[in-house]
Structures are given as structure tokens and as C-alpha cells.
Amino acid sequence: MKNLINKDNAFANSPEAGVEWKQKTEKERILIIEEKLKTNPKHSIFEVFNANKDAQVILKTEQSILAKERGLLLLEVEEVLKKSIEEAITVWLEPIGDKSKLRNLRGITIKSVE
Amino acid sequence: MEKLDKKIKRYASTAIDTKEGKLILDSHKLSYHHERVLAWENGERVAPISVDMALTRACGAMCSFCYAMVQEPQERSTIKVKQALDLIDDFAEVGVKSVSLISDGESTLSKAYVPFIEHASNVGIDVGNATNGWEWEPEKIDQVLPHLTWVRFTCAAGTPEGYSRIMFKSAEHTEVFDRAMKHIKYAVDLKKKLNLKVTLGIQMVLMPEFKDEIIPFAKLAVDLGVDYGVIKHCSDDEFGTLGVDYSKYEEMYDLLDEAEKLGNENTKIIVKWDKIQDKGKPSYKRFYGPQFLLQISGSGLVAPSGMFFNARYSKLHIGNFVDERFKDIFKSDAYWKIMNYLASPSFDAQTMMGTLPIQHYASTALDMHIKGTSRIQPAHDEPPLHVNFL
Numbered sequence: 421m422k423n424l425i426n427k428d429n430a431f432a433n434s435p436e437a438g439v440e441w442k443q444k445t446e447k448e449r450i451l452i453i454e455e456k457l458k459t460n461p462k463h464s465i466f467e468v469f470n471a472n473k474d475a476q477v478i479l480k481t482e483q484s485i486l487a488k489e490r491g492l493l494l495l496e497v498e499e500v501l502k503k504s505i506e507e508a509i510t511v512w513l514e515p516i517g518d519k520s521k522l523r524n525l526r527g528i529t530i531k532s533v534e
Numbered sequence: 535m536e537k538l539d540k541k542i543k544r545y546a547s548t549a550i551d552t553k554e555g556k557l558i559l560d561s562h563k564l565s566y567h568h569e570r571v572l573a574w575e576n577g578e579r580v581a582p583i584s585v586d587m588a589l590t591r592a593c594g595a596m597c598s599f600c601y602a603m604v605q606e607p608q609e610r611s612t613i614k615v616k617q618a619l620d621l622i623d624d625f626a627e628v629g630v631k632s633v634s635l636i637s638d639g640e641s642t643l644s645k646a647y648v649p650f651i652e653h654a655s656n657v658g659i660d661v662g663n664a665t666n667g668w669e670w671e672p673e674k675i676d677q678v679l680p681h682l683t684w685v686r687f688t689c690a691a692g693t694p695e696g697y698s699r700i701m702f703k704s705a706e707h708t709e710v711f712d713r714a715m716k717h718i719k720y721a722v723d724l725k726k727k728l729n730l731k732v733t734l735g736i737q738m739v740l741m742p743e744f745k746d747e748i749i750p751f752a753k754l755a756v757d758l759g760v761d762y763g764v765i766k767h768c769s770d771d772e773f774g775t776l777g778v779d780y781s782k783y784e785e786m787y788d789l790l791d792e793a794e795k796l797g798n799e800n801t802k803i804i805v806k807w808d809k810i811q812d813k814g815k816p817s818y819k820r821f822y823g824p825q826f827l828l829q830i831s832g833s834g835l836v837a838p839s840g841m842f843f844n845a846r847y848s849k850l851h852i853g854n855f856v857d858e859r860f861k862d863i864f865k866s867d868a869y870w871k872i873m874n875y876l877a878s879p880s881f882d883a884q885t886m887m888g889t890l891p892i893q894h895y896a897s898t899a900l901d902m903h904i905k906g907t908s909r910i911q912p913a914h915d916e917p918p919l920h921v922n923f924l
Binding site for chain 1: 574575576577591592593594595596600602603604605606607608609610775818819820822834835836844845846847848849850851852853854857858863866867868870871872874875877878879880881882885886901904905906
């Protein structure tokens with residue numbers, strides 16, 4: 421594995437979404453990602469929940485994936501989407517709210533998008 | 535540039551002199567682990583110096599500032615005693631030097647709590663513990679205190695009513711304050727009686743709306759006779775779920791200064807200025823700290839940081855030590871690929887994670903080290919207290 425700890429990477433900006441991506445409607449963005457996900461049976465378990473103009477993509481799945489598998493799988497999905505659609509794509513999964521009944525009395529609702 | 539110069543100077547001079555030695559709470563201790571820093575820089579697979587974890591995600595409190603509210607992962611595995619003891623053995627095998635029982639749950643509630651601490655102590659791993667102290671009764675204190683390097687009690691306010699309002703159901707429920715104070719005093723007395731080296735402190739997680747509790751908190755620390763009272767910022771996720779308004783911290787600087795002056799020879803009052811003054815935005819884009827200070831959820835989930843426990847950050851989930859041994863997780867492709875991802879331009883710490891994680895100090899220092907703006911130098915002086923806790 422290549423060592424990425426270096427001065428260039430420390431200073432580098434993360435990629436920003438290109439004009440082509442930004443000009444698409446959210447429906448078009450979701451469609452293009454879902455089409456790509458369908459091409460790999462491992463990736464087709466994910467649906468697209470949200471794909472904003474900044475290329476933040478939220479996926480969801482009904483399947484339970486082991487902790488040791490889900491990290492690598494989602495990084496793989498992100499890499500494929502970056503290479504084939506838009507370099508700035510950053511993949512997240514649908515968030516889960518606090519399951520503590522006591523703390524939920526505080527009325528905090530987890531946010532998923534800004 | 536001026537801000538960076540200030541940061542460099544601050545990082546070099548934040549040790550507080552106590553009767554028992556130098557105490558560093560508002561900086562890092564990487565200079566005392568310089569060989570590991572160099573090995574990391576050379577691309578070697580270094581073990582974390584410290585692990586921050588919990589033995590459960592359960593907690594009887596309902597603190598309004600609690601970051602655990604945004605840390606729910608997919609699973610809630612129950613950590614059994616054997617799994618907790620195996621974890622300690624694995625830590626020792628890979629080279630972890632210390633464990634902080636903090637993270638996303640109240641570890642004193644776990645059946646593994648006492649045996650975990652005793653076993654860690656037996657194999658030479660330092661253990662610290664943050665707790666609300668409510669279920670930390672004398673029998674438990676007697677068993678664990680001689681084995682602990684430090685205990686830090688979460689104490690949201692200095693008045694019983696303020697404490698109960700912020701940490702429990704309402705201002706009327708002051709029984710939780712009374713219970714915590716009784717247990718803290720017991721620990722302070724036991725430390726004196728047995729001449730233990732353990733450091734005892736109380737911590738206030740400051741949200742701007744708690745400003746009236748700053749001075750009472752400092753006075754409470756002095757009255758209790760703990761070694762320190764520390765005041766820190768409140769973390770929030772990148773969406774502002776907890777509603778922390780970082781612009782309002784500056785209005786409290788005078789009060790915080792006043793609080794620090796209330797400290798005395800026995801009890802230091804320490805404000806984590808570095809984190810407070812950063813106002814929720816780190817100076818670094820890449821996130822190197824987790825390679826030195828790893829976090830594990832009370833659900834058993836191993837992730838680089840508690841900032842990533844929620845299912846949202848599943849791409850940064852490495853494994854679960856309830857399902858497989860930690861030593862195997864540490865050697866896995868997932869561990870190193872995910873750590874590498876955090877060091878790549880694909881990850882931006884300024885926009886992709888919550889504010890000011892526990893790895894903040896280490897991450898800031900490692901970022902300046904790699905950028906060449908301030909290289910981490912090997913320490914030649916007497917190690918500070920808790921040197922193995924970054």
C-alpha cells in the first residue's frame with residue numbers, strides 16, 4: 421500500500437465537484453449513480469438516498485453488513501464512482517439516531533445534510 | 535501566520551506544574567514517543583500509543599452535551615468479560631501503552647469494568663477512566679483506584695441544580711449530584727489514605743448557555759480537593775446537531791480567566807484554550823491522529839475516531855472486536871486502507887467530520903510536523919504525568 425503521508429497531500433485540497441455534475445438535477449445525479457451501482461452485484465445492494473451538488477452522496481441499504489466488511493465495501497464503491505462519474509464524489513451511509521430512550525428525552529434529532 | 539506561531543508557542547508551553555509532576559491537558563505528548571512518530575512518517579505500521587474506548591454504550595445520564603447522541607452505529611454488541619480481557623492481551627501484543635475508558639458509554643456499568651482494569655494493570659497497560667461517578671461506589675473504588683493512572687469525573691456544573699438540569703432530568707433531581715460528590719470525596723480520601731499516584735479531576739464540558747456555572751465549577755473543584763478541574767469546549771457534528779454556537783465562546787474568555795485564577799497549590803483550574811480558541815474548525819485537512827490515538831465504541835466497533843461511530847461513516851468502520859480479535863483487526867487490510875484514506879486528499883477533516891475530536895492535539899501536531907512548519911522534537915526532560923495518554 422502506498423504511503424500517503426507526505427507534504428503534498430497534507431496541503432492538498434480535496435477535489436471539488438465539476439460543472440457537469442453541478443448542472444445535473446438531483447434526480448439525474450441519483451439515476452447515474454444507481455446505474456453504475458447496478459453493474460456490480462456487490463454494489464447493487466445500495467440505493468441512493470441523496471446526491472447533492474457538492475457530490476456528497478448518501479447511500480442506504482436494507483442489508484446488514486459486518487463491521488469488518490462495510491468499510492472496505494463502501495470505500496470500493498466510492499472509488500468506482502470517483503473514477504467513472506465525478507472525482508469529488510464522497511460516499512456516506514444513511515445515519516442512525518441515538519437508541520438511548522433516556523437521552524432521546526432531550527429531543528435531539530440527528531441531521532444528515534446541512 | 536500569526537495564528538500558527540501562537541499555536542506552536544502554546545504547544546511548547548502548556549504543561550501545568552502540580553505537586554506530583556507536570557500535567558499536560560491542553561496539548562499532546564508525542565515528543566515522548568518520538569521513535570513511533572518517525573516510524574509512522576516512514577510508512578511503518580505503528581500501533582496506537584493510546585486507545586480511547588468504552589465497555590458499553592449504556593449510560594444512566596442524559597447530558598445535554600453528550601456526543602454519544604450522534605454516535606449510534608449499526609450494532610450494539612454486548613462486550614463480555616472474556617472479550618474485554620482478550621482485548622487487553624491484544625493491546626499488549628501490538629504495543630498499545632494506555633487505555634482511556636471514556637468514549638460513548640459509561641464503562642462503570644459493565645461487568646467487565648473491574649476485571650478489565652485489573653488485567654490491564656497486571657500486563658503493564660496504563661488505564662484512565664472518565665465517569666459520572668454515579669455507579670462508582672466505594673466497593674468498586676477500592677478495587678480499581680490503585681490500578682488507575684487517572685480518573686476524570688464528568689461534572690457539568692458547580693451547583694447541584696445546574697448539574698442535575700444539564701446531566702439528568704431536571705434541576706429538582708439533585709440526588710445525582712449528591713451521589714457523585716459522595717463518591718468523588720471517597721476517592722479523594724482514599725487516594726490520600728493509601729498515598730496513591732492516581733490523578734483525580736473533574737471536567738466541565740462547556741456550552742455557551744452554561745456560562746453561569748463556570749465559577750461555581752471552579753470553586754467546587756477546589757472544595758472537593760481534586761487535583762484539577764478542567765473546562766473544555768463541546769464537540770458537535772459537522773451538521774450542528776447538538777446546536778453548539780462556537781461564536782459565543784469568546785464572550786466567556788474573561789470568566790474562564792477568572793476561573794483559572796481560583797486554582798491553588800492543591801487544585802489546578804485548567805481551561806483547554808487551544809480547543810476553545812479554534813472555534814470548531816481545525817487547521818488540518820488530513821487526519822493523522824487516529825494512528826496514535828484510536829477509538830473503540832462501547833458497541834465493540836473499531837473506528838479511527840469516535841467522530842465516525844455513526845452508521846453514516848460506515849466506510850470508515852474497521853471491524854468489531856466482539857466478532858474477531860483486535861490483533862487481527864489491527865493487521866487487516868481494512869485498518870490500513872482506512873487510515874490511509876484519512877491521510878489522502880479524499881478526506882477533508884474541516885468539512886467531513888465533527889468538531890475537535892480527541893485526536894485534535896495529536897492531529898494538529900502531526901500535521902505541522904509533516905508540513906514542516908513545526909517538527910515534533912524528541913523530549914529530553916522528565917516525562918509528564920500520564921505520558922502514555924496522548
